[in-house]
Amino acid sequence: MKERLIVIGNGMAGMRTVEEILKLDTEAYDITVFGAEPHGNYNRIMLSPVLAGDKTIDEIMINDEQWYVDNNITLHKGKTVVDINRKARKVIIDDGSEYEYDRLLIATGSTPFIIPLPGHDLEGVIAFRDIHDVDMMIEAAKNHKHAVVIGGGLLGLEAANGLMQQGMKVTVLHLVDTLMERQMDSVAGKMLRKSLEERGMEILMPASTKEIIGTDRVEKVVLEDGREIEANIVVMAVGIRPNIELAAKVGIHCERGIVVNDTMQTFDPRVYSVGECVQHRGETYGLVAPLFEMAKVCANHLAQHGIALYEGSVTSTKLKVTGIDLFSAGDFTGDENTEELVFQDASRGVYRKLVIEDNKVKGAVMYGDTIDGSWYFDLMREETDIGDFREKILFGQAHLGDSGHGDENRIEMMSDSTEICGCNGISKGDIVNSININKLLTLDEVRAHTKASSSCGSCTGLVESILAHTVGGDYSVAPHLKPMCGCTEHTHDEARKAIKDHELKSVRAALDFLEWNTPDGCGKCRPALNYYVMCQYPDAESDDSQSRFINERAHANIQKDATYSVIPRMWGGGTTPTELRAIADAADKYKIKTVHVTGGQRIGLYGLTKQELPEIWDDLNKAGLVSGHAYGKALRTVKTCVGKEWCRFGTQDSTQLGVDLEKMTWGSWTPHKYKMAASGCPRNCAEATIKDFGVVCVDSGYELHVGGNGGIKVRVTDLLTTVKTSEEVLEYGAAFMQIYREEAHYLERTAPWIERVGLAYVKEHIVDDDDNRKALAERFHFSQSFAQDDPWEARAKGAEKHEFEAMKNINA
Amino acid sequence: MSEEWVEVGSLSDIPKLGARVVNAPDGDIAVFRTASDDVFALRDECPHKKGPLSQGIVHGDRVSCPLHDWKIMLDSGNAVAPDEGCAASYPIKMDGETIFLSLTPNEGCPNKG
Ligand code: SRM
Ligand SMILES: Cc1cc2nc3c(=O)[nH]c(=O)nc-3n(C[C@H](O)[C@H](O)[C@H](O)COP(=O)(O)OP(=O)(O)OC[C@H]3O[C@@H](n4cnc5c(N)ncnc54)[C@H](O)[C@@H]3O)c2cc1C
Ligand code: SF4
Ligand code: FES
Numbered sequence: 001m002k003e004r005l006i007v008i009g010n011g012m013a014g015m016r017t018v019e020e021i022l023k024l025d026t027e028a029y030d031i032t033v034f035g036a037e038p039h040g041n042y043n044r045i046m047l048s049p050v051l052a053g054d055k056t057i058d059e060i061m062i063n064d065e066q067w068y069v070d071n072n073i074t075l076h077k078g079k080t081v082v083d084i085n086r087k088a089r090k091v092i093i094d095d096g097s098e099y100e101y102d103r104l105l106i107a108t109g110s111t112p113f114i115i116p117l118p119g120h121d122l123e124g125v126i127a128f129r130d131i132h133d134v135d136m137m138i139e140a141a142k143n144h145k146h147a148v149v150i151g152g153g154l155l156g157l158e159a160a161n162g163l164m165q166q167g168m169k170v171t172v173l174h175l176v177d178t179l180m181e182r183q184m185d186s187v188a189g190k191m192l193r194k195s196l197e198e199r200g201m202e203i204l205m206p207a208s209t210k211e212i213i214g215t216d217r218v219e220k221v222v223l224e225d226g227r228e229i230e231a232n233i234v235v236m237a238v239g240i241r242p243n244i245e246l247a248a249k250v251g252i253h254c255e256r257g258i259v260v261n262d263t264m265q266t267f268d269p270r271v272y273s274v275g276e277c278v279q280h281r282g283e284t285y286g287l288v289a290p291l292f293e294m295a296k297v298c299a300n301h302l303a304q305h306g307i308a309l310y311e312g313s314v315t316s317t318k319l320k321v322t323g324i325d326l327f328s329a330g331d332f333t334g335d336e337n338t339e340e341l342v343f344q345d346a347s348r349g350v351y352r353k354l355v356i357e358d359n360k361v362k363g364a365v366m367y368g369d370t371i372d373g374s375w376y377f378d379l380m381r382e383e384t385d386i387g388d389f390r391e392k393i394l395f396g397q398a399h400l401g402d403s404g405h406g407d408e409n410r411i412e413m414m415s416d417s418t419e420i421c422g423c424n425g426i427s428k429g430d431i432v433n434s435i436n437i438n439k440l441l442t443l444d445e446v447r448a449h450t451k452a453s454s455s456c457g458s459c460t461g462l463v464e465s466i467l468a469h470t471v472g473g474d475y476s477v478a479p480h481l482k483p484m485c486g487c488t489e490h491t492h493d494e495a496r497k498a499i500k501d502h503e504l505k506s507v508r509a510a511l512d513f514l515e516w517n518t519p520d521g522c523g524k525c526r527p528a529l530n531y532y533v534m535c536q537y538p539d540a541e542s543d544d545s546q547s548r549f550i551n552e553r554a555h556a557n558i559q560k561d562a563t564y565s566v567i568p569r570m571w572g573g574g575t576t577p578t579e580l581r582a583i584a585d586a587a588d589k590y591k592i593k594t595v596h597v598t599g600g601q602r603i604g605l606y607g608l609t610k611q612e613l614p615e616i617w618d619d620l621n622k623a624g625l626v627s628g629h630a631y632g633k634a635l636r637t638v639k640t641c642v643g644k645e646w647c648r649f650g651t652q653d654s655t656q657l658g659v660d661l662e663k664m665t666w667g668s669w670t671p672h673k674y675k676m677a678a679s680g681c682p683r684n685c686a687e688a689t690i691k692d693f694g695v696v697c698v699d700s701g702y703e704l705h706v707g708g709n710g711g712i713k714v715r716v717t718d719l720l721t722t723v724k725t726s727e728e729v730l731e732y733g734a735a736f737m738q739i740y741r742e743e744a745h746y747l748e749r750t751a752p753w754i755e756r757v758g759l760a761y762v763k764e765h766i767v768d769d770d771d772n773r774k775a776l777a778e779r780f781h782f783s784q785s786f787a788q789d790d791p792w793e794a795r796a797k798g799a800e801k802h803e804f805e806a807m808k809n810i811n812a
Numbered sequence: 813m814s815e816e817w818v819e820v821g822s823l824s825d826i827p828k829l830g831a832r833v834v835n836a837p838d839g840d841i842a843v844f845r846t847a848s849d850d851v852f853a854l855r856d857e858c859p860h861k862k863g864p865l866s867q868g869i870v871h872g873d874r875v876s877c878p879l880h881d882w883k884i885m886l887d888s889g890n891a892v893a894p895d896e897g898c899a900a901s902y903p904i905k906m907d908g909e910t911i912f913l914s915l916t917p918n919e920g921c922p923n924k925g
Contacts, residue, residue: 190894193893193894194893194894194895197892197893197894198883198892346880347880347881518871518872519847519848519871519872520829520847520871520872521871522869522871522872522876523868523869523871523876523881526869526871527869545827546827546828546829546830546869546870547829547869549869549878550867550868550869550878553867554867558864558867558878558879560861560879562862562863562864562867802825802826802827802832806832806833806834806835806840807820807821807825807826807832807833807834807843808818808820808821808834808835809834809835810818810820810834810835810836810837810915811835811836811837
């Protein structure tokens with residue numbers, strides 16, 4: 001007869017142990033599982049996305065009931081084990097029945113801590129631990145408005161975010177003055193607070209709760225300082241306690257948790273224990289990664305292999321709130337023996353701090369861009385000496401070489417042992433092997449085969465990159481699923497599609513139709529929507545200037561002292577004595593302090609007041625100078641070299657070609673700024689290979705290059721194709737600009753866009769498909785027929801007067 | 813304190829979700845109009861680095877400063893947390909469509925000019 005294994009607790013650690021046993025030996029045991037919850041085995045971590053409405057309960061089931069049947073496991077769900085008779089080796093169930101075991105596995109998890117405040121037992125006061133709690137919260141949100149969450153840690157913030165997504169007004173009360181203080185330092189904590197408040201969350205801290213008041217149901221929460229907060233539901237998320245009640249009762253040695261050795265055995269050698277209920281080498285854990293490691297070791301011993309040891313875990317944390325990226329690991333506060341390396345870019349909302357001791361990473365906190373989290377975590381666990389690259393370490397792994405690599409490189413450089421999925425302990429090598437052996441092509445397949453990215457999902461992007469890198473062109477990267485901003489759940493692509501499908505011809509129509517969470521969006525989403533509407537309906541006079549950033553509203557670039565700059569167009573970088581004279585005259589007349597030759601082959605005048613703008617434009621217009629759109633998400637410049645006309649190496653008339661390109665494209669609005677160049681030969685004096693669209697003339701014709709970028713992260717162009725005539729250059733130029741206009745996200749330059757969709761995609765639509773290219777070019781020209789009006793001329797003649805004049809001058 | 817009301821123009825002078833500037837003896841004042849036609853006046857100087865708030869994007873009950881994107885509450889002039897600071901706010905009185913502005917700022921913000 002097979003030995004009998006009984007598992008108490010149908011949760012994540014218990015069932016992972018069973019899965020691991022089955023992997024090693026399907027015949028080892030007759031397995032019986034008791035679970036107090038009335039469900040199969042589900043992914044508890046994903047309760048947060050369920051509450052936020054991003055996932056359904058069905059989607060988070062790890063093993064449904066059929067799985068138990070298929071694996072000959074007897075599941076007793078909704079049954080609590082109330083006693084254990086260790087002598088007779090029996091467990092006793094709440095309905096009085098008894099079952100015998102040869103081995104017992106206790107995986108009872110933990111229980112949420114409820115502060116015994118006056119009123120804690122009122123209806124509507126709950127924890128956040130299981131499906132039942134989530135059901136109660138979703139139900140409460142249907143009938144009530146106000147929620148209070150006590151506790152600003154990971155769980156509390158995920159609960160608060162979810163309740164907000166359910167439409168409730170949420171106040172978070174936190175005892176100390178930094179959110180998630182166990183994972184974040186105060187800078188990252190502040191950034192987190194800011195993002196959450198921008199979404200409409202109210203956060204009070206330090207705030208200590210005195211009592212909860214209500215007759216049957218909660219009505220309000222009272223703080224020690226007397227403040228009162230209306231509440232129809234109160235979620236307590238102040239911590240968890242290992243659930244040792246049953247074990248302690250039957251005399252199994254417990255301290256804070258059930259004490260186990262390195263083979264996950266308790267003091268009773270027939271009884272094993274794994275999960276949050278366990279205390280190992282003095283530590284208890286509240287995250288799945290260590291529990292899964294325990295499960296592996298425990299299964300190894302239960303299956304009689306007897307070789308694995310559990311030696312404790314180093315853990316890292318991420319917050320699962322869509323649109324907020326944070327990462328923390330190890331000791332992030334440091335002491336007198338450590339140094340700190342800090343990188344902060346407030347405008348992009350990015351912060352990184354590394355704590356270093358003896359050239360080794362001890363801890364990390366990251367906010368905003370967490371891609372390198374797994375690398376730092378790796379360096380930390382492997383205690384790598386970072387001496388050779390410490391000046392560059394903050395910029396991330398991709399910057400270890402020279403400057404500017406893409407994701408591809410980052411994947412290439414990772415060692416096979418780099419951990420990708422922290423929850424399941426899956427390394428890059430595991431994933432690559434599985435992809436190759438099993439011929440995997442989709443993310444779901446990788447999840448199914450390796451478990452990578454199947455728990456909390458925060459490594460999904462990395463797993464996708466590895467997949468893309470390993471299988472190459474066969475794989476098309478899944479779209480970014482980030483919402484546009486805190487005002488909505490919709491992604492850029494969704495908003496764009498709705499604007500197209502439902503003929504939303506104004507920003508207001510889009511906000512209403514897509515049920516924005518804020519009354520009129522914010523400075524991030526409104527300009528994006530305005531662009532999408534304009535791009536889709538160029539003929540509908542849909543442009544909303546109040547949804548434009550000041551530079552595009554005033555057609556000049558605002559400076560740090562609230563003055564503006566004026567940069568007129570110089571077609572293809574060429575100019576004339578008349579134009580130069582007009583610029584010199586204007587510089588005199590308006591007492592211009594700085595006249596600067598820009599990086600875009602033209603001249604900038606600095607320090608004008610807003611009132612002066614229409615006047616100087618009028619003066620410049622008279623010499624034929626028009627707006628250079630140096631202020632816009634628009635066509636900027638077309639740089640050229642002197643080419644065949646003068647240069648001894650020139651192969652074609654690159655100067656004229658540049659002028660033609662600029663005449664064709666000026667005035668067009670684009671997702672981000674758009675720059676072009678034409679060089680007369682491969683010496684490439686116009687730097688065409690770092691432009692959004694660059695032409696390099698050769699003897700036989702023209703090489704067309706796309707997706708280049710100078711600036712923050714240099715990216716060299718990809719070669720799109722080579723054509724024979726300048727007419728073709730113009731056709732390809734128009735088509736490429738149009739596909740970028742129609743498909744890129746707002747504020748995404750061609751370089752990241754191409755990395756996202758792949759060069760193959762662009763070639764397929766522009767080079768391989770003649771009809772499509774011509775159709776794109778045609779749509780571009782149609783749009784241009786409305787866009788090519790000099791905005792300066794109109795304003796010099798009095799349009800939009802209110803933008804440039806004071807409403808009233810009381811000084812006069 | 814005696815309030816002195818100055819007529820500065822009419823509601824239609826300001827675009828919805830926009831702002832106009834009133835040049836005043838102690839410095840410019842920005843007058844904002846929200847989507848629901850509420851009108852607010854703030855000193856035209858961001859508490860961060862004096863960005864001209866009148867040039868920002870107005871949304872809900874806030875304006876985003878054009879220079880570094882701080883959010884300022886239109887009614888109180890307070891910066892939205894975690895940023896800290898305020899721009900002085902000025903009383904507004906409407907008579908039908910006509911806007912009256914008081915040049916005596918509301919109490920509570922030292923940033924008067
Ligand atoms: C005026 C000029 C500097 C100069 O005096 O030479 C300039 C000035 C500014 N650049 Fe630039 N850039 C200027 C050429 C460039 C170039 C060189 C070029 O175009 O060949 C680059 C690198 C090439 C590229 O874009 O790929 C460049 C890369 C940037 C970037 C980084 C873009 C990126 O994708 O990484 C920014 C930031 C941004 O756009 O978000 C930026 C942003 C800015 C802003 C608009 C910052 C701002 O928002 O206030 C600066 C405005 C100052 C002003 O009021 O004029 N500027 N900027 C140049 C104007 C060229 C023109 O005639 O229109
Ligand atoms: C909302 C939420 C979000 C989370 N997010 C993350 C995250 O992002 N990353 C991360 O790593 N971790 C996260 N966690 C923590 C993670 O879910 C837990 O660490 C993990 O589920 C613990 O597994 P376990 O098996 O030890 O306990 P559990 O999964 O709680 O399983 C224990 C089970 O035992 C049952 N049980 C208890 N006593 C008995 C008894 N006497 N008889 C029968 N059954 C019994 C319980 O009902 C329960 O179903 C999150 C937790 C929550 C609640
Ligand atoms: S590099 Fe560009 S953005 Fe930076 S200071 Fe110079 S002009 Fe401004
Ligand atoms: S000046 Fe307003 S945000 Fe910096």
